[in-house]
Amino acid sequence: MSIDDLTKSTGEWLRGDGPMSDVVVSSRIRLARNLAEHPFLSTADAGQRTEIYRCLSHAITSTSAGADDILVDLETADAIDRNLLVERHLISRQHAAGEGSRGVTISQSETRAVMINEEDHLRLQGLRSGLQLEVLWTEINEFDDALSKSLPFAFDRQLGYLTACPTNVGTGIRVSVMLHLPALRLTKEIERVARAAKDLHLAVRGTYGEGTEAVGDLYQVSNQTTLGKSEDAIINTFSETIIPNIVGYERTARETLAKHHESQLDDRIWRAYGVLSNARRISSGETQSLLSPIRMGIQMGRFKQFDLATLHELFLYTQPAHLQKMHGQTLDEEQRAVARADYIRKRLA
Amino acid sequence: MSIDDLTKSTGEWLRGDGPMSDVVVSSRIRLARNLAEHPFLSTADAGQRTEIYRCLSHAITSTSAGADDILVDLETADAIDRNLLVERHLISRQHAAGEGSRGVTISQSETRAVMINEEDHLRLQGLRSGLQLEVLWTEINEFDDALSKSLPFAFDRQLGYLTACPTNVGTGIRVSVMLHLPALRLTKEIERVARAAKDLHLAVRGTYGEGTEAVGDLYQVSNQTTLGKSEDAIINTFSETIIPNIVGYERTARETLAKHHESQLDDRIWRAYGVLSNARRISSGETQSLLSPIRMGIQMGRFKQFDLATLHELFLYTQPAHLQKMHGQTLDEEQRAVARADYIRKRLA
Numbered sequence: 001m002s003i004d005d006l007t008k009s010t011g012e013w014l015r016g017d018g019p020m021s022d023v024v025v026s027s028r029i030r031l032a033r034n035l036a037e038h039p040f041l042s043t044a045d046a047g048q049r050t051e052i053y054r055c056l057s058h059a060i061t062s063t064s065a066g067a068d069d070i071l072v073d074l075e076t077a078d079a080i081d082r083n084l085l086v087e088r089h090l091i092s093r094q095h096a097a098g099e100g101s102r103g104v105t106i107s108q109s110e111t112r113a114v115m116i117n118e119e120d121h122l123r124l125q126g127l128r129s130g131l132q133l134e135v136l137w138t139e140i141n142e143f144d145d146a147l148s149k150s151l152p153f154a155f156d157r158q159l160g161y162l163t164a165c166p167t168n169v170g171t172g173i174r175v176s177v178m179l180h181l182p183a184l185r186l187t188k189e190i191e192r193v194a195r196a197a198k199d200l201h202l203a204v205r206g207t208y209g210e211g212t213e214a215v216g217d218l219y220q221v222s223n224q225t226t227l228g229k230s231e232d233a234i235i236n237t238f239s240e241t242i243i244p245n246i247v248g249y250e251r252t253a254r255e256t257l258a259k260h261h262e263s264q265l266d267d268r269i270w271r272a273y274g275v276l277s278n279a280r281r282i283s284s285g286e287t288q289s290l291l292s293p294i295r296m297g298i299q300m301g302r303f304k305q306f307d308l309a310t311l312h313e314l315f316l317y318t319q320p321a322h323l324q325k326m327h328g329q330t331l332d333e334e335q336r337a338v339a340r341a342d343y344i345r346k347r348l349a
Numbered sequence: 350m351s352i353d354d355l356t357k358s359t360g361e362w363l364r365g366d367g368p369m370s371d372v373v374v375s376s377r378i379r380l381a382r383n384l385a386e387h388p389f390l391s392t393a394d395a396g397q398r399t400e401i402y403r404c405l406s407h408a409i410t411s412t413s414a415g416a417d418d419i420l421v422d423l424e425t426a427d428a429i430d431r432n433l434l435v436e437r438h439l440i441s442r443q444h445a446a447g448e449g450s451r452g453v454t455i456s457q458s459e460t461r462a463v464m465i466n467e468e469d470h471l472r473l474q475g476l477r478s479g480l481q482l483e484v485l486w487t488e489i490n491e492f493d494d495a496l497s498k499s500l501p502f503a504f505d506r507q508l509g510y511l512t513a514c515p516t517n518v519g520t521g522i523r524v525s526v527m528l529h530l531p532a533l534r535l536t537k538e539i540e541r542v543a544r545a546a547k548d549l550h551l552a553v554r555g556t557y558g559e560g561t562e563a564v565g566d567l568y569q570v571s572n573q574t575t576l577g578k579s580e581d582a583i584i585n586t587f588s589e590t591i592i593p594n595i596v597g598y599e600r601t602a603r604e605t606l607a608k609h610h611e612s613q614l615d616d617r618i619w620r621a622y623g624v625l626s627n628a629r630r631i632s633s634g635e636t637q638s639l640l641s642p643i644r645m646g647i648q649m650g651r652f653k654q655f656d657l658a659t660l661h662e663l664f665l666y667t668q669p670a671h672l673q674k675m676h677g678q679t680l681d682e683e684q685r686a687v688a689r690a691d692y693i694r695k696r697l698a
Contacts, residue, residue, distance in 0.1 A: 263687050267629035274627030280616035338612050 003081050011110035014312040018130015022299040023247040025178040026129050029136045032163045032172035033122040036152040050101040056116045060105045063146045069105040083321035119164045133235045170227030175238050182217040182296045183253035216288035269297035277348045281337035287318045352430050360459035363661040367479015371648040372596040374527040375478050378485045381512045381521040382471040383503040399450040405465045409454045412495045418454040432670035468513045482584045519576030524587050531566040531645045532602035565637035618646035626697045630686035636667045
């Protein structure tokens, strides 16, 4: 299996059928690990970096769970492939744009991706559709245990796991949930929710993580504290309190829109469909913005012109790298705008 | 025949098949006349005003050409009917909003409308699709002659026809052509054309005359001088020089768009169609703006989803008074927005 095979489906996290999937697009857990017997990447030279990459990629594919994983050498992969992995949320933008020996292993269903030589030696990531943090935690914990049998991780009895950035020290865990909050944005309550989240020491970020905008009303909510709280406690708070609360606010806002602004709501949904199915050139940003009310319309049972699977295909394949991958060539922005509109029209015809 | 019958068709001027109809929507000639033996309206009392109305409406419907005309008493007509006549360009906004004894006679095909007691005692108007000024002039001149046999018009050997406003004195003629200039607006050349027109002592106005905006890229070009030039000379300059020149500029601009900005052009046309055929609420202004690129698309042979007749129906029947007339009741702005979108979707389904 290769990257080309990956693009034949949208991956498990875009199946859209997990718990609370009307609002929760996907859940993610990420662990940061470093090898005890190798220098941190900030001080490693090229040779040491290559050795870390070799050692870790071998260890991962040697586990029983990781035996069928795809290994992508990002140092030799071309830009389209690297950006395609970003668009699928399998690697970070930093990892795609980085330099030197580095890579990622990806499980067949894309529910697990392990970045090698990103900021830390290892970044283990579990990714699933809907709110599935417990399942993810079990899976990633088992994978972490399997790896730790052959790899001695940098660990301090008092501090816990040692990481390149002090904000990750301790459990090294980052729990992050991608939420679709169009109604909270329309009713302008999103700012209030973001402030409340901040008071709980949570980060509310855009679609592609830190420093990115919320394209298509997609927000990532994640923990900022990794020290002094157990993994179970962090996950439990997310699953039982934080996320259900925000989901409740969004659902209430949707009900309010449906009750008091029905024609405005439907107008927004159908205009988006009208533009998407007729445009002759369209940017990636506008596409994502227009897919947002349609996703809400599908989830609310107000829009039946196409289903969630089609929406997620459009969501993924209209992004620049996916679009170029489908065309098998590099396209400039102008060419992409036309190719994107063509693809959408054909898909919706 | 009544106003209700009128609304069953769009009228001759929206047939869209006259000469140069790719750019020229309609041509209009208007004559201003006043009765010699009655005071001008600025000084007439209510009784005199009523007497003028009675005398003129009788005279018009007594001519052989006007025998089948509809006479609408605007003093007793309701607001929807009065505004409907404005939307069909059969009376002015001032006439609809005026007070006292006043009315209009309208020929079956709507190619002739005579306003009684607007600014002058009589405003004879001929209206036809495309560039048909010579035909209009022959028709309106004959009608003027027929009327003048029974009605002594206020006329001065030196000044010509006397009118309420000095800008109309002389021939009392106003020649006005409604042009659809979307490409000149898109290429931003419209300002240059407007300045050139002004240098030729022409007025360039919005869709509904003086002080109105150019909704849907529709501009009215008309003469400002009525004194010192014969009717034939004025009409000849319009038909042979002024209008063909502007039409030429617009056609060139359309060719430029098609040649150098093909996908932008088609994108504009198809997005407009996408929104119109999917919106759940839409204003009259937005509707007219969206119909503009579609009209251009139809005329350029780039858009075949529906024809010009359908476009003109949408153009006319989505306006507030027509919409309310169809619904048989008064609708507020909010209700109209929804009713308009419903009508458009059904018409395009």
